[in-house]
Amino acid sequence: xxxxxxxxxxxxxxxxxxxxxxxxxxxxxxxxxxxxxxxxxxxxxxxxxxxxxxxxxxxxxxxxxxxxxxxxxxxxxxxxxxxxxxx
Ligand code: SF4
Ligand code: SF4
Numbered sequence: 018x019x020x021x022x023x024x025x026x027x028x029x030x031x032x033x034x035x036x037x038x039x040x041x042x043x044x045x046x047x048x049x050x051x052x053x054x055x056x057x058x059x060x061x062x063x064x065x066x067x068x069x070x071x072x073x074x075x076x077x078x079x080x081x082x083x084x085x086x087x088x089x090x091x092x093x094x095x096x097x098x099x100x101x102x103x104x
Contacts, residue, residue, distance in 0.1 A: 032081035034098040036064065038074040042095035045071045054085035054096060 044051040054072050058065040064078035065085055086096045 032079065032101070034081040034100045034103075035076050035079045036074055036081065036083075036085055037097050037099045038065075038072060039095050039097075040071070042091050042093060043072065044091050044095070051090050053088045053090050057084045057088040059084065 038054075040046060050070060052067050052072065055063075055065045055067045059080070059082060062078045062080055064075050064080070065072050066075075067073070081098050083098045086094055086098055089096045
């Protein structure tokens with residue numbers, strides 16, 4: 018269990034943002050095979066899964082880590098982490 022400098026239990030702090038997936042910008046919209054986001058989303062949460070050949074994002078499971086954005090192969094990115102309350 019990890020605590021911040023004030024002694025608060027960090028494991029009880031929720032995400033500060035959630036991933037947003039723009040399927041129109043996703044390479045799979047151009048019939049290009051890609052599953053990088055689903056592969057890189059942490060095993061413990063698996064907020065992105067592949068349905069057929071397309072990624073599906075479950076925002077409820079997302080912890081906002083940003084790995085999917087980092088590894089998204091679309092240019093511009095099809096994923097972003099949006100701060101909670103921003104959208
Ligand atoms: S931000 Fe992290 S937890 Fe959320 S969908 Fe992307 S990789 Fe998964
Ligand atoms: S990594 Fe990016 S381009 Fe690839 S499937 Fe995921 S959202 Fe689409």
